[in-house]
Amino acid sequence: MIDTHLMKLRARDRVSEEEERAIRGAVSEVREFAADKTIIRAGEDLTVSLLLVDGILCRYKDLSDGQRQITELHVSGDFADLHSFTLKRLDHNVMTMSRCRIAIVPHERLKAITEQHPHLTRLYWFTTNLDAAIHREWEVSLGRRPSLARIAHLFCELQARLGLVGLVNGDGYDLPLTQTEIAECMGLTPVHVNRTLRELRERGLLEFRSGRVSIPDLAALARVAEFDPAYLYLEPRAR
Amino acid sequence: MIDTHLMKLRARDRVSEEEERAIRGAVSEVREFAADKTIIRAGEDLTVSLLLVDGILCRYKDLSDGQRQITELHVSGDFADLHSFTLKRLDHNVMTMSRCRIAIVPHERLKAITEQHPHLTRLYWFTTNLDAAIHREWEVSLGRRPSLARIAHLFCELQARLGLVGLVNGDGYDLPLTQTEIAECMGLTPVHVNRTLRELRERGLLEFRSGRVSIPDLAALARVAEFDPAYLYLEPRAR
DNA sequence: CGTGCCCTTGAGTACAATCAACGTTCGTGG
DNA sequence: CCACGAACGTTGATTGTACTCAAGGGCACG
Numbered sequence: 001m002i003d004t005h006l007m008k009l010r011a012r013d014r015v016s017e018e019e020e021r022a023i024r025g026a027v028s029e030v031r032e033f034a035a036d037k038t039i040i041r042a043g044e045d046l047t048v049s050l051l052l053v054d055g056i057l058c059r060y061k062d063l064s065d066g067q068r069q070i071t072e073l074h075v076s077g078d079f080a081d082l083h084s085f086t087l088k089r090l091d092h093n094v095m096t097m098s099r100c101r102i103a104i105v106p107h108e109r110l111k112a113i114t115e116q117h118p119h120l121t122r123l124y125w126f127t128t129n130l131d132a133a134i135h136r137e138w139e140v141s142l143g144r145r146p147s148l149a150r151i152a153h154l155f156c157e158l159q160a161r162l163g164l165v166g167l168v169n170g171d172g173y174d175l176p177l178t179q180t181e182i183a184e185c186m187g188l189t190p191v192h193v194n195r196t197l198r199e200l201r202e203r204g205l206l207e208f209r210s211g212r213v214s215i216p217d218l219a220a221l222a223r224v225a226e227f228d229p230a231y232l233y234l235e236p237r238a239r
Numbered sequence: 240m241i242d243t244h245l246m247k248l249r250a251r252d253r254v255s256e257e258e259e260r261a262i263r264g265a266v267s268e269v270r271e272f273a274a275d276k277t278i279i280r281a282g283e284d285l286t287v288s289l290l291l292v293d294g295i296l297c298r299y300k301d302l303s304d305g306q307r308q309i310t311e312l313h314v315s316g317d318f319a320d321l322h323s324f325t326l327k328r329l330d331h332n333v334m335t336m337s338r339c340r341i342a343i344v345p346h347e348r349l350k351a352i353t354e355q356h357p358h359l360t361r362l363y364w365f366t367t368n369l370d371a372a373i374h375r376e377w378e379v380s381l382g383r384r385p386s387l388a389r390i391a392h393l394f395c396e397l398q399a400r401l402g403l404v405g406l407v408n409g410d411g412y413d414l415p416l417t418q419t420e421i422a423e424c425m426g427l428t429p430v431h432v433n434r435t436l437r438e439l440r441e442r443g444l445l446e447f448r449s450g451r452v453s454i455p456d457l458a459a460l461a462r463v464a465e466f467d468p469a470y471l472y473l474e475p476r477a478r
Numbered sequence: 479c480g481t482g483c484c485c486t487t488g489a490g491t492a493c494a495a496t497c498a499a500c501g502t503t504c505g506t507g508g
Numbered sequence: 509c510c511a512c513g514a515a516c517g518t519t520g521a522t523t524g525t526a527c528t529c530a531a532g533g534g535c536a537c538g
Contacts, residue, residue: 043469061379064465069382071375083372086365086478091372091470114361118353125364126325132367133322133330135374136310140300142381143308143426147526178484187382192526194486226303230282231330239325386494417516431494433518449503 001030002103004077004165005051009123011164013239019120026109027051033100035176040094046084048106052076055100056176059092060184070185072134073097073158077165083128085110098176122239133231142187145226147196150186152225155206155213160229172207172214240269241342243316243404244290248362250403252478258359265348266290272339274415279333285323287345291315294339295415298331299423309424311373312336312397316404322367324349337415361478372470381426384465386435389425391464394445394452399468411446411453439463 002024009015015023030053033039040046042061050057057074059081071092074080080094085107114121137157141150162173179197180190188196200206205221207214215221241263248254254262269292272278279285281300289296296313298320310331313319319333324346353360376396380389401412418436419429427435439445444460446453454460 059375061375063379063383067383069379071378083368086361086368087372087472088476088478091472092375111357111361114357118350118357118360121357121360121364122325122350122353125360125367128364128368128371129322129325132371132374133326135371135378136298136300136331139310139374139377139381140302140308142378144302144306179486180484189527190485191487191528195526198486233326233330237327239327419516428495429517430496430519434494437518 001053002027002051002077004053004167005079006077007165008077009127010236012126012233012236013123014236015120015123019117019123022113022117022120026105026113027103028106028109030101030103033096033102035096035098035100038093038095039102040081040084040090042090042093045089046081046107048104049082049084049110050080050094051103051105052078052080053101053103055102056097057100058095058097058181058185060095061092068184069187070181071138072131073185075158075161075165076167079105079124079127082110082124083131097181119239126233126239130233133233137231138185147186147188147192148199149225150188151182151193151196152200152205152221153227154182154186155208155215156218156222156225156227156229157232158213159215159218160232160234164234170214171216172212174211175208175213176211240292241266241290241316243292243406244318245316246404247316248366249475251365251472251475252362253475254359254362258356261352261356261359265344265352266342267345267348269340269342272335272341274335274337274339277332277334278341279320279323279329281329281332284328285320285346287343288321288323288349289319289333290342290344291317291319292340292342294341295336296339297334297336297420297424299334300331307423308426309420310377311370312424314397314400314404315406318344318363318366321349321363322370336420358478365472365478369472372472376470377424386425386427386431387438388464389427390421390432390435391439391444391460392466393421393425394447394454395457395461395464395466395468396471397452398454398457399471399473403473409453410455411451413450414447414452415450 052074054076057080058070059072060068060070062068081090084090141153145153159168162168167173179193183190183193197208204216205224291313293315296319297309298311299307299309301307320329323329380392384392398407401407406412418432422429422432436447443455444463
């Protein structure tokens, strides 16, 4: 049930049997959520963290004029808000982008982990630092990359992150997002995303239709995106 | 010497005498660095973290065409790279923007803290999550805010963060940045930053000259920026 | 078989970038 | 003490990427 989560951790460091038991024991329940529901609102007092088992989630912030900026996407195996354990409330909302299965992890059980499992604590600390690294890479996209590279980069990132948990198949992966949501990730308008996706398609770099991403030539796409996966810290290492 | 650091921690949670001793004992040495020096390069193996005692630092990433994106600014009392403790190498560079005094904290001593001081560990975990929150807010600026609000927001953030460590005086604060560096933070060109600063000045919202920021009417500036300091988690709370 | 959501395309616009030139300040060396 | 150069800041003119506004098409669902 939390297999993708363990895959992700074990891609970065060793997780002992005992630690695995601690992780499994930290889940209090598993719930299903419909698509397009905001499940955490900024400012709420939080006493649990959410571990995404299946589906796609995002973190987003609203602006006063109704615009929204998505700050990160989450895939199977990600904690959506492990950081709420230390922050106690969030500065952003969390929303389902598809039907989702989510494991609930009470903060008191995470606290017990910090008291009893220093290594696992460091590993979880690592994962929130990884979220920050993803935020930084998005800052680069939003601040400096032209729209073509910006969108190409997003799809490269998702290919890498989904690949890690076995969700890449054939020449691509399933991604139940709308063009409007892509726009909200990358600071563009839906119209411009549409034109940019067309250009990617015409260049033979990427197809994105009805929730499915096809990447005929990943190396070519990565070149356009100037994608360097170093920021995803994919190599195992003692933490 | 690390007083601003303790001020910052204590603004967010209680720090016991024993914890304070552990923090002080974690510093191995203090060094001085000249301005405009890259002191950590992306990808290097790291065994220490850097705690900024005095000066201004930034995290930045380079693009292949020579552009750069600054992803966060650091002020006195901030760890520049506490996240390198779990990441072991960085996905970004760290550069001095002024003459800086920096305390060196070996990772092995941080590791000891994670083994012996769970509460302090959570508090330090919190501070890296705060960095991520700042990254998210910058994503919103970079993705969605027009240039005027974008720059106004940056100066509001710095006012709040410098205020926390007693570095706001009179109607503003010292900030030894060039317009080009502001541009690198906010995804704009130096020329456009110049025009935008002029507009802020003409509207009576902000003066920025020779390393000094003056904000005659902070409330008005915050209104233009739509600045909400919630993302800085300024209220104390048990972590 | 509407109705609504999403995608697509066209036309015109605007904000910010680019290109270019000049001013100011400051440090340095003759 | 002044001449020079470099870095930073300022302004104008022009260009361009992405936005806005608008309309129509495809498809799923009730």
